[in-house]
Amino acid sequence: MRVLIVGATSGIAKECARIWAKQPDAEFVLVGRNEAALEAVAADLRVRSTTAKTSVFALDITDAVAVAALEPKLVALGNYDVVLIAQGELTDQTEAQASVAVIDRSLTLNVTSVGIFAELGARLLGRSGRGNLAIFGSVAGDRGRRANYSYGAAKAFIDTYVQGMRHRFAGTGISVTVIKPGPTATAMTTALATSGKLAPADAVAKEIVAGIAKGKPVIYAPGLWRIIMLVVRMIPSPIFNKLNF
Amino acid sequence: MQTNVTSFGRLQSLPHEVENAGSFASARVGAASTSGISVLPRGLGSSYGDVCLNPGGQLLVTTGLNNFLAFDEGSGVLTVEAGVTLGEIQRTFAPRGWMLSVTPGTQFVTVGGAIGNDVHGKNHHARGTFGDNTLSFTLVRSDGTILNCSRSENAELFYATIGGLGLTGLITQATIQLQSVAGAYLDIENIVFQNSGEFLSLSDESEPDWQYIVSWIDCTSKHGRGIFMRGNNSSDPRVPETNIGGPAVPFTPPISLINRASVLAFNQLYFHLNRAKAGAAKTHYQPYFYPLDSVRRWNLAYGPKGFYQYQMVIPRAGGREALDEILSEIRRAGQGSFLAVLKTFGEDKGPGLLSFARPGITLALDFTNYGDRSEKLFERLDAIVASAGGALNPSKDSRMSRAMFEAGFPRFEEFEKYRDPAVSSAMSRRLMGW
Numbered sequence: 125m126r127v128l129i130v131g132a133t134s135g136i137a138k139e140c141a142r143i144w145a146k147q148p149d150a151e152f153v154l155v156g157r158n159e160a161a162l163e164a165v166a167a168d169l170r171v172r173s174t175t176a177k178t179s180v181f182a183l184d185i186t187d188a189v190a191v192a193a194l195e196p197k198l199v200a201l202g203n204y205d206v207v208l209i210a211q212g213e214l215t216d217q218t219e220a221q222a223s224v225a226v227i228d229r230s231l232t233l234n235v236t237s238v239g240i241f242a243e244l245g246a247r248l249l250g251r252s253g254r255g256n257l258a259i260f261g262s263v264a265g266d267r268g269r270r271a272n273y274s275y276g277a278a279k280a281f282i283d284t285y286v287q288g289m290r291h292r293f294a295g296t297g298i299s300v301t302v303i304k305p306g307p308t309a310t311a312m313t314t315a316l317a318t319s320g321k322l323a324p325a326d327a328v329a330k331e332i333v334a335g336i337a338k339g340k341p342v343i344y345a346p347g348l349w350r351i352i353m354l355v356v357r358m359i360p361s362p363i364f365n366k367l368n369f
Numbered sequence: 370m371q372t373n374v375t376s377f378g379r380l381q382s383l384p385h386e387v388e389n390a391g392s393f394a395s396a397r398v399g400a401a402s403t404s405g406i407s408v409l410p411r412g413l414g415s416s417y418g419d420v421c422l423n424p425g426g427q428l429l430v431t432t433g434l435n436n437f438l439a440f441d442e443g444s445g446v447l448t449v450e451a452g453v454t455l456g457e458i459q460r461t462f463a464p465r466g467w468m469l470s471v472t473p474g475t476q477f478v479t480v481g482g483a484i485g486n487d488v489h490g491k492n493h494h495a496r497g498t499f500g501d502n503t504l505s506f507t508l509v510r511s512d513g514t515i516l517n518c519s520r521s522e523n524a525e526l527f528y529a530t531i532g533g534l535g536l537t538g539l540i541t542q543a544t545i546q547l548q549s550v551a552g553a554y555l556d557i558e559n560i561v562f563q564n565s566g567e568f569l570s571l572s573d574e575s576e577p578d579w580q581y582i583v584s585w586i587d588c589t590s591k592h593g594r595g596i597f598m599r600g601n602n603s604s605d606p607r608v609p610e611t612n613i614g615g616p617a618v619p620f621t622p623p624i625s626l627i628n629r630a631s632v633l634a635f636n637q638l639y640f641h642l643n644r645a646k647a648g649a650a651k652t653h654y655q656p657y658f659y660p661l662d663s664v665r666r667w668n669l670a671y672g673p674k675g676f677y678q679y680q681m682v683i684p685r686a687g688g689r690e691a692l693d694e695i696l697s698e699i700r701r702a703g704q705g706s707f708l709a710v711l712k713t714f715g716e717d718k719g720p721g722l723l724s725f726a727r728p729g730i731t732l733a734l735d736f737t738n739y740g741d742r743s744e745k746l747f748e749r750l751d752a753i754v755a756s757a758g759g760a761l762n763p764s765k766d767s768r769m770s771r772a773m774f775e776a777g778f779p780r781f782e783e784f785e786k787y788r789d790p791a792v793s794s795a796m797s798r799r800l801m802g803w
Contacts, residue, residue: 135433138436164436164438164450165436167436167437167438167439168436168437168438171437171438171439171440172437172461174442309432310433
């Protein structure tokens with residue numbers, strides 16, 4: 125299976141790749157910003173699976189022109205079974221409220237870049253007419269909260285975008301999935317991770333890989349977050365706005 | 370952002386600035402040296418005491434640096450990023466015929482932490498310490514230099530960093546030697562002993578033929594009875610999948626569950642159960658190397674005040690008398706625990722300037738934190754250890770005196786020359802003054 129991962133140094137995406145690497149024909153195309161970090165992820169996959177093949181492309185993933193130049197190189201490698209779009213950055217809410225530059229930076233990476241690669245992924249899978257396109261959203265996108273609505277709003281974009289793409293590919297062999305991890309122990313959450321209260325990234329990745337294989341529309345991982353967020357979404361605003369979380 | 374951080378013993382929880390050492394490792398250490406606040410590399414924080422704490426300063430957490438980088442199937446030489454855990458190495462390479470040469474009693478330890486604490490295992494007499502099986506590593510210093518350190522390159526920093534308690538800079542990757550195994554099993558034999566003399570003769574007799582030797586000692590018993598456990602890697606080639614997700618201690622109980630009554634009952638039970646099943650057997654490496662990893666968060670059972678581990682090493686000459694004296698102090702104080710581990714170290718003097726493992730007898734025990742009462746007992750034990758010419762293990766410590774440290778680690782002054790000026794810990798401030 126050939127897997128394209130954008131934002132391949134992301135903690136959860138990396139754990140997903142380690143699971144796919146157990147398949148004897150796994151081939152990884154890793155895209156991201158930091159070449160040395162991507163090479164380390166590629167080396168890791170090759171150590172874990174002596175048969176795994178890897179290619180690495182480092183570029184400014186927010187630059188549509190650079191991505192356009194990347195596209196023929198990706199096409200040349202062949203057809204893809206899975207496209208996983210994982211780039212993202214946790215926005216500091218206080219900073220976002222004070223600075224349009226922070227909002228802009230968040231939207232460029234969390235929204236624009238994701239949009240560019242979602243369309244690129246759709247074109248790559250369209251060539252064979254089959255495969256799974258999966259994009260990382262977040263439980264933060266399910267309801268705006270004072271603590272993180274800047275990040276949450278960017279992630280909510282992905283929900284609607286995936287919804288539209290599913291509509292577009294309905295009845296074809298292409299599935300489109302939004303992944304909503306709950307708080308997970310990765311580099312993004314180092315400060316919280318030391319408290320030991322976060323889900324381990326490998327367990328979260330296991331649920332994601334299984335969900336993508338089934339072509340699920342929405343993956344909550346751990347699965348419990350589907351119920352938690354259902355409750356959170358149902359709380360009426362007058363009550364919600366009095367809650368402190 | 371300030372986050373409250375504790376260590377495995379949970380004696381204190383204090384605010385730290387927590388940073389991901391991640392892929393920008395070199396920039397991070399450099400930034401800290403110019404911002405004026407101290408940094409401390411930290412892996413999984415499985416050390417009991419304050420070696421992995423830097424309250425008021427920054428922690429550079431390496432757990433995101435978790436890639437394998439290279440492996441030679443022929444020689445068993447493995448290069449990893451510093452945040453790779455020992456458990457991940459065992460699970461990945463056991464099916465391929467390789468396992469760690471040296472592993473401590475928990476797999477929830479990073480390679481960087483294993484080097485920084487120069488950890489030892491049950492096979493010290495056969496394989497030395499983790500540092501002895503470390504071939505090289507990359508060290509990032511706060512002045513921005515990135516150094517490859519080995520026995521032939523930057524050797525002084527190599528020996529200072531092994532067992533250097535994280536104080537010489539940030540280890541970002543390391544190359545270690547694995548040992549060849551047939552499969553995931555060990556052939557073991559358990560033997561009952563009635564006193565420390567029997568324990569020592571069993572050790573002497575077993576060391577040439579058995580790679581792994583460890584003993585559990587009943588710290589509530591009069592003469593120091595216990596179970597002597599020896600093992601070798603089995604020729605059984607099977608490597609079944611392991612599941613490390615056992616039951617967990619769900620929350621911190623209001624008082625320690627480890628008290629005089631429960632310890633007495635447990636030790637009686639454990640001794641008699643094991644006496645009943647003494648003899649030869651075959652076991653998977655998981656319960657053998659990592660018996661406590663099967664109960665997640667067991668450290669919570671010691672209650673909200675946390676607990677201490679006290680590990681000492683004393684030379685063999687006069688060691689039996691000192692050991693008996695230590696055991697009787699503990700029994701008199703009625704403060705022992707379930708987890709009393711006794712073993713003899715081999716002739717290896719430890720590769721690092723501050724390596725703890727050295728020839729002699731080592732005993733490690735956990736103690737519920739009873740405040741002053743605990744400290745008074747530790748001071749009595751310190752006196753026995755000091756007069757026997759022994760040392761305490763800094764990786765486990767949170768209270769030893771500076772004098773005790775300096776006596777146990779005579780190369781401490783030489784070590785200070787290799788410290789990174791931007792790196793500091795609660796322990797280094799306590800034992801070295803900065």
